[in-house]
Amino acid sequence: MSGILCVYSTFGIDQDPQPYLGALRRLAHRGPDGEGSELRRSVFLGVRRFSVGRGWNGEQPLVSRDGNVLVALDGHIHNRVELSHVLRAKGHLADLSSDSALVLAAYAEYGNLCFEKLKGVWAIVVWDEREHRLLAGRDPLGVKPLYCYTGVRNVIVASEIKSIIALDNDARAVDHRRIRALVREGSIDDWTATCFSRVKPVSPGTVLRFDGNQLSQTVLESSACHERNSEPW
DSSP, X not given: OOEEEEEEOTTOOOOOOHHHHHHHGGGGGGOTTEEEEEEOSSEEEEEEEOOSGGGOOOSSSEEOTTSOEEEEEEEEETTHHHHHHHHHHTTOOSOOSSHHHHHHHHHHHHGGGHHHHXXXXXXXXXXXXXXXXXXXXXXXXXXXXXXXEEOSSOEEEESSHHHHHTTOGGXXXXXXXXXXXXXXXXXXXXXXXXXXXXXXXXXXXXXXXXXXXXXXXXXEOSSOEEEEEEEEO
């Protein structure tokens, strides 16, 4: 288990890292063994790391050799051995001993389609500096949590809602219908909505893609991917 926090704006984000680090540390219980972060003009990506047994995924966020791609992973890849063989056969000579390194190599080879190749339980955030593109996805089972808030200033993606509302007061607006359902019926947040009206779960088996001011959602399928819901935000 690890904790992920990403803050993004196509217009650039505040370059003071302290608020982001404070919000990231709200996820310390998800990753008590270390912390890593990268701050760029348009994005902050931070990870709280858990480094015991199968949860060990190396230093994160992982940065490509040219510095243009950042990867954050919560979870593990079940088909790591076979995918490593495929990537090495295609000429990827990087160390693929960690799952996060495998995701980075898969992105380098397959681009946005890399999520199709990953079998396991995972929540992943990828930032591509060259394309000015942010990707945030969950595996089809949705075991690992991931939430997204699209605000006036920034997009915030995090493993838990507490990190999102720490950074933007507007994200605290509640969904009164959901609150009533919680009180009257015992309903809980699911993969379609939360008790915060502007904070949404990333649906299991989907990848959100932010290209500048355009958001699209890719649905992972066994044979192919298709895109839907392209809209400005």
